[in-house]
Amino acid sequence: MLVPFVSLDPHRGKRAVSEARRLIDRGARGFKFHPNLQGFYPNDRMAYGLYEAIAETGLPALFHTGHSGMGSGMRGGGGIRVKYSNPMFVDDVAVDFPDMPIVLAHPSFPWQEEAISVAMHKPQVYIDLSGWSPxxxxxxxxxxxxxxxxxxxxxxxxxxVITPDRWLADFEQVPIKDEVRPRILKDNAARLLGLAA
Incomplete structure (x- = not known):
């Protein structure tokens, strides 16, 4: 099953909003933002018009959080600024758009506890486990x-970067409760994406 998420640059302003609406009409099921690469704080008001268009539909917005492997080890980190990916900046978005599902992508190193706090505090905020071996x-x-x-x-x-087979093999070694595994592997995402009741 393919569930299309698209990425738009919030710096494009009204053009990004128009493009979001066009893509929603064509079947987009979510939106992905990479603050590190796009060079913006998630709570920057210049992105709010785009968030409004997404929130109107009830589709999720996914934000890359924490350290990005992109630029690691390169001179100057390849120009990528890690500061933009602190999940606390997404907390403001969750407050201002309480009906827009939000996914904090990746274990948010070095801000894992901040990500946990935001997800615990805001009912519509989720954490995905991609980008790191379990x-x-x-x-x-x-x-x-x-x-x-x-x-x-x-x-x-x-x-x-990490194949599903490798990730799943590593996940088997992590002390996740048996009754929680199916929730993480399928059930939670199916509910979030409207694929299950």
Missing amino acids: KLFPPVLIQYANTVLRDKVLFGSDYP
Whole structure:
């Protein structure tokens, strides 16, 4: 099954809003933002027109959070600024758009506890596990995935960086409760994307 998410640059202003509406009409099921690469704080008001267009539909907005592998080890980090990906900037978006589902993509290193706090505090905020091998997940993430966030944590591999087979093999080694595994691997995403009741 393919569920199309699209990425638009919020710096494009009204053109991005028009493009979002066009893409929604053509079957887009979510929107992805990469603040590090796009060079903006998620709570920058210049992006709010775009968020309004997304929120009107009830579709999710996904924000890359935490350290990005892109630019790692390159001179000056390849010009990519990690500061834009602190999940606390997405907290403002969650307050201002309480009916727009939000996904915090990746374990938000070094701000994992901030991401957990935002997801616990805001009912429409989820955390996806893509971009990191599960064997590198911090214990606090595993603890909350097994308990209060068991319905708000989502599978993701970040293919081709991590293949789904490798991610799933590593996930088998992580102490996630048996009853929580199917929620993370399928059920939570199916509910978020409107594919299940």
